Amino acid sequence: MSGDDGGVERTVWSTADVPDTEAFGYWADVICDAFVHVSAQPVTPEAFQGKLAHTTVDRVGISAVSSRAQRVRRTRSQIARGHEDSVLANIQLTGHGRLAQDDRVAVLSPGTLTFVDSSRPYSLDFVDPFSQFVIRVPRSLMPRRSLTGATAVALGPSEPVRLVTDFFAGLERLDLATAAQLLPHGLGLLECAVGWAAGTAPTNAALTRERVHRFVSRHAREPGLDVDAIAAGCGISRRTLYRVMADESVTGLIRGQRVAFARQMLRSNPSCPLDVVARACGFAGVAQFHRAFRTITGMTPATYRSGTDRHRPWHRQSLQCGHGDTR
Numbered sequence: 001m002s003g004d005d006g007g008v009e010r011t012v013w014s015t016a017d018v019p020d021t022e023a024f025g026y027w028a029d030v031i032c033d034a035f036v037h038v039s040a041q042p043v044t045p046e047a048f049q050g051k052l053a054h055t056t057v058d059r060v061g062i063s064a065v066s067s068r069a070q071r072v073r074r075t076r077s078q079i080a081r082g083h084e085d086s087v088l089a090n091i092q093l094t095g096h097g098r099l100a101q102d103d104r105v106a107v108l109s110p111g112t113l114t115f116v117d118s119s120r121p122y123s124l125d126f127v128d129p130f131s132q133f134v135i136r137v138p139r140s141l142m143p144r145r146s147l148t149g150a151t152a153v154a155l156g157p158s159e160p161v162r163l164v165t166d167f168f169a170g171l172e173r174l175d176l177a178t179a180a181q182l183l184p185h186g187l188g189l190l191e192c193a194v195g196w197a198a199g200t201a202p203t204n205a206a207l208t209r210e211r212v213h214r215f216v217s218r219h220a221r222e223p224g225l226d227v228d229a230i231a232a233g234c235g236i237s238r239r240t241l242y243r244v245m246a247d248e249s250v251t252g253l254i255r256g257q258r259v260a261f262a263r264q265m266l267r268s269n270p271s272c273p274l275d276v277v278a279r280a281c282g283f284a285g286v287a288q289f290h291r292a293f294r295t296i297t298g299m300t301p302a303t304y305r306s307g308t309d310r311h312r313p314w315h316r317q318s319l320q321c322g323h324g325d326t327r
Contacts (some may be wrong), residue, residue, distance in 0.1 A: 001186045002048060003327075010052070010053060010055045010172065011053070011054045011055075012050040012052070012053045012054075013026075013030040013034075013051070013052045013054070014050070014052075015027055015048060015049050015050050015051070016049070016051070018046075020047040021050070022099070022188055023047060023048040023050075024040075024042050025121060026204070027040070027048060027050045027067070027070075028040045028189060029243050030050070030051070030052055031072070034052055034054045034061060034134075034136075035061070035063070035086075035088060035134065035136055036046040036062050036074065036078075036082060036086060036088075036118045036136075037074070037078045037081065037082060037165055038072050038073060038074045038078065039072070039073045039075065039078070040070055040072045040073075041070065041071045042068070042069070042070055043068075043069035043070055043071060043126070043127060043229065044068070044069055045050065046068075048068055048070075049065035049067070049068050050065075050066065050068060050070075051065075051066050051067070052064070052065050052066075052067075055172040057171060057172070057176075057179045057183055058180050058183055058263075059138050059141065060135065060136065060137050060138075060141065060183060060186075060187075061134075061135070061136035062133075062134075062135055062136075062168050062171060062172050063132055063133070063135075063136070064131070064132075064303070065131060065132045065133075065134060066129075066130075066131040067126070067129065067130060067131075068129050069126050069127050069128055069129065069130075069309075070126055070222045071123070071124070071125050072123065072124040072125075072177055072309075073121075073123050073124075074118065074121055074122050074123075075121055076121055077079055077306075079118070079119060079120070079121065082119075082219040083119065083139070084138055084139070084140070085117070085118050085139040086114060086118040086136050086137060086139060087116070087117065087118070087136075087137045087139060087142055087147065087190070087194075088115065088116040088117075088118060088134060088135070088136050088137075089113060089114075089115055089134070089135040089137070089164070089193070090108070090113070090114045090115075090116065090118075090132055090133075090134050091111075091112070091113050091131055091132060091133040091134070091161070091165050092108040092109060092110055092111065092112045092113075092114075092130070092133075093110060093130075093131040093133060094129075094130055094131045095110075095126065095128050095129055095130025095131065096108060096109050096126070096127070096128060096130065097125060097126040097130055098123075098124070098125045098126075099114050099116065099123070099124055099152050099154075100122060100123045100125075100152060101116060101117065101120060101121070101122035101123075101151045101152040102117075102151050102152060104151065104152035104153065105152060106152045106153055106154040108130075108152060108154065109154075110157070111156065111157030111162075112154045112155060112156055112161075112162060113154075113155040113159065113161045113165075113193060113197075114151075114152060114154050114155070114197075115147065115150050115151050115152075115153070115193075115195075116151060116152070116193055117147045117151050118139075119139070120151070122151075122152070130309045133165060133168070133169065133265065135168050135190065137187065137190065137280060138278050140172075141187055142187060142190065142191055142194075145191040145195070145222055146161060146198075147194060147198075148198065149195035149197070149199065150194045150195075150198040151197075153197040155193065155196055155197055160192075160193065160196070161193070163189065164186075164189050164190065164193055165190075167182075167185075167186050167189055167301070168186055171183070171186060176267065176268060177264050177268065179307040180260060180261075181217060181218075181324065184213050184214070184217050184257075185217075186199055188213065188214075191210075197322055205243070205244045208234070208236065208240070208244045209244045209245060210228075211234050211249075212230060212234055212241065212244065212245065212250075212253075213253070215230055215233045216230060216232050216253050216254055216257055218256050219233065220254055220257035220261065220281070220282055221249075221258070221261060221281055221282045222281065222282055223279075223284060225254055225282065225284050226254075227241060227250055230250065249324075254282075255292045255295075255296070256296060258281045258282045258283060258292065259281075259292055259293050259296045261280075261281040261282075261298065262277050262278075262281045262289065262293060262301065263304070264302060265277045265280065265281065266304055266305045270306075274286050274290075274301055274302070275288065277289070277301070289301065
């Protein structure tokens with residue numbers, strides 16, 4: 001069941017929608033669709049019950065799960081058949097469980113946060129009914145943070161962990177444009193939490209880099225945004241900026257954020273002329289917009305828009321657009 005509550009797309013799956021005899025098979029398909037391909041088994045012979053409410057914000061999945069006891073396994077053969085590696089952040093809300101990965105075992109109790117790397121085998125065991133909040137992030141969106149030492153490590157209930165939970169729980173209640181603008185900050189929170197799990201505190205360079213990302217997210221729509229403007233806005237020198245961004249292109253960061261804004265506009269209002277989208281997102285013109293969009297998404301804005309128009313999962317958002325489509 002899909003719905004639009006004025007925010008981003010939200011899909012709710014429930015075993016209440018199928019006969020009891022089909023409930024667990026249905027549930028196994030649901031968790032594969034929402035997360036990654038796994039094998040699952042029920043723990044008790046009683047009729048299985050489970051519900052999963054799933055929201056997607058720019059490729060990041062946010063899911064609220066409530067279920068009866070089950071065992072979940074991800075094997076090497078399932079990993080080999082996968083298309084994209086993900087980081088799964090599991091926040092235990094109720095009940096207890098056990099996560100095993102990379103020769104470590106984490107006990108899941110209410111309030112704990114644990115990380116799973118979908119590119120390596122793992123198991124999850126729940127012997128009682130439970131509920132979780134699960135955030136699925138494509139690995140490509142967290143390229144700077146290694147998961148070494150961070151998987152299957154339980155971070156206990158604390159203010160930082162509650163901050164992660166509250167942030168993503170609130171994200172799904174926002175409109176698309178706002179949620180997508182805030183998403184980089186949420187990814188920054190998760191990267192910090194991965195560091196806590198691995199036993200490493202964020203360095204000054206990492207904190208400065210996060211400040212740069214926040215500044216670019218806020219100002220990417222400004223046509224004059226460049227290295228000098230970013231350095232000045234963050235209170236650092238050009239040399240420091242290049243040093244903390246050594247493994248990431250500043251120009252690429254600006255371009256990527258502008259394309260992300262453009263994708264939001266094309267989803268929200270496919271009829272908006274491309275020259276209006278280009279200007280609103282900080283591009284100098286349609287040609288520059290076209291090149292950047294194709295470089296990042298692998299398709300032209302017009303192709304992306306035509307697909308969005310046929311399968312519009314997002315709510316309609318009123319945008320002030322001119323006339324004369326430049327497709």
